[in-house]
Amino acid sequence: MTAQYVIVGSGIVGLYTTYCLINDAKVSSSKLTVMAEYLPGDESINYTSPWAGGNFSCITPNDADTLRFDKLTYTHLAIIQAKLGGPKCGLDTKPSSEYWDFYPGDEKINSLKSYLKDLVIVPKDQLPVGTVFGIKYTTWDFNCPLFLANFKEYFESIGVTFIKKKLTHISQAYLPKTKVVFNCTGIGSFSLSGVKDSKVYPTRGQVVVVRAPHIQENRMRWGEDYATYIIPRPYSGNQLVLGGFLQKDNWTGDTFGDQTKNILKRTTELMPEILDRPLEILRVAAGLRPSRQGGPRIEVERVENKLLVHNYGASGYGYQAGFGMSHKAVGLYIKEKAILARF
Numbered sequence: 001m002t003a004q005y006v007i008v009g010s011g012i013v014g015l016y017t018t019y020c021l022i023n024d025a026k027v028s029s030s031k032l033t034v035m036a037e038y039l040p041g042d043e044s045i046n047y048t049s050p051w052a053g054g055n056f057s058c059i060t061p062n063d064a065d066t067l068r069f070d071k072l073t074y075t076h077l078a079i080i081q082a083k084l085g086g087p088k089c090g091l092d093t094k095p096s097s098e099y100w101d102f103y104p105g106d107e108k109i110n111s112l113k114s115y116l117k118d119l120v121i122v123p124k125d126q127l128p129v130g131t132v133f134g135i136k137y138t139t140w141d142f143n144c145p146l147f148l149a150n151f152k153e154y155f156e157s158i159g160v161t162f163i164k165k166k167l168t169h170i171s172q173a174y175l176p177k178t179k180v181v182f183n184c185t186g187i188g189s190f191s192l193s194g195v196k197d198s199k200v201y202p203t204r205g206q207v208v209v210v211r212a213p214h215i216q217e218n219r220m221r222w223g224e225d226y227a228t229y230i231i232p233r234p235y236s237g238n239q240l241v242l243g244g245f246l247q248k249d250n251w252t253g254d255t256f257g258d259q260t261k262n263i264l265k266r267t268t269e270l271m272p273e274i275l276d277r278p279l280e281i282l283r284v285a286a287g288l289r290p291s292r293q294g295g296p297r298i299e300v301e302r303v304e305n306k307l308l309v310h311n312y313g314a315s316g317y318g319y320q321a322g323f324g325m326s327h328k329a330v331g332l333y334i335k336e337k338a339i340l341a342r343f
């Protein structure tokens, strides 16, 4: 193990970053070390990735960077799926419908039109009551815990090292031969010394997981101050994830009965077919989306004669935009390395 490249964080953003280092920067896998307090298979309120729904949806903001991150990720996922052995890795396509209580904006819709598979605009007379716009298309669904585990297993099979370690300062990530550290610590960037980014805050979500073999499609509804979503989990024994909440600055990992009732009410109104079979609740869970004022931080810092590349703040879209974020982070590293090589 030479650990020339250390990726701190083993959430979806750290794993996409590892992938881009191998595929964009052509770094040999044996030089890569992923270091994290929590690894795939672990559960903690400080480890967001296992708690995601998770699918590709219209949750992202309409700025040019994020629209590009979405597009890059959506169009690259088939390659990742193939490398990990096909849909059984926990990543599959399924139909999706999304409805808004407001018009989502031309930037978003024009961008989606350029790449979404099977996209159709829902005719006005077919919209659910209270909504003004809708689309249908083929989306990506993740079985998040399974996908994380398979991504890690794939990396280990090609020689990437994983180390379980909690850092109190980012400088602890530099091992004797390390040239560059990628900081992919998500919500951890709020408290990790050497980073301590006060712009980072949680957007708490709660989900209810039910068993529903009869539901094989996604359905989402976006309001001004709420999000209701229904996401089937591929290769999970027919689990269906029902959500949710977007609670800013709420740090609790506890779950609440009134929120469970509220989620069940909204999701069964949006998709009454859920109740075609008796409701079987498997689990209620909460997670903290790693949000950041001004959006994700993707930038390079020089720390003495070494590099620190930040890639965190994926909020509610780490799975669907994180490949694009990581492609940018690794691209910045390649540029900075070329500048340093001139001196």
Ligand SMILES: Cc1cc2nc3c(=O)[nH]c(=O)nc-3n(C[C@H](O)[C@H](O)[C@H](O)COP(=O)(O)OP(=O)(O)OC[C@H]3O[C@@H](n4cnc5c(N)ncnc54)[C@H](O)[C@@H]3O)c2cc1C
Pocket: 008, 009, 010, 011, 012, 013, 014, 035, 036, 037, 038, 039, 046, 047, 048, 049, 050, 051, 052, 053, 054, 055, 056, 165, 166, 167, 168, 184, 185, 186, 187, 188, 189, 192, 204, 205, 206, 207, 243, 244, 286, 287, 288, 289, 290, 312, 313, 314, 315, 316, 317, 318, 319, 320, 321
């Ligand atoms: C309810 C819910 C639903 C969601 N649904 C979706 C969805 O449908 N689609 C989608 O794209 N996204 C969704 N998200 C968002 C998605 O889960 C996040 O964007 C993503 O998981 C963030 O990944 P990350 O790698 O940045 O952070 P994390 O997964 O939190 O990983 C951080 C890593 O850094 C490590 N770390 C942190 N601090 C330290 C330290 N001091 N020392 C060592 N290691 C450290 C942790 O151990 C961990 O390995 C959802 C989130 C929630 C909560």
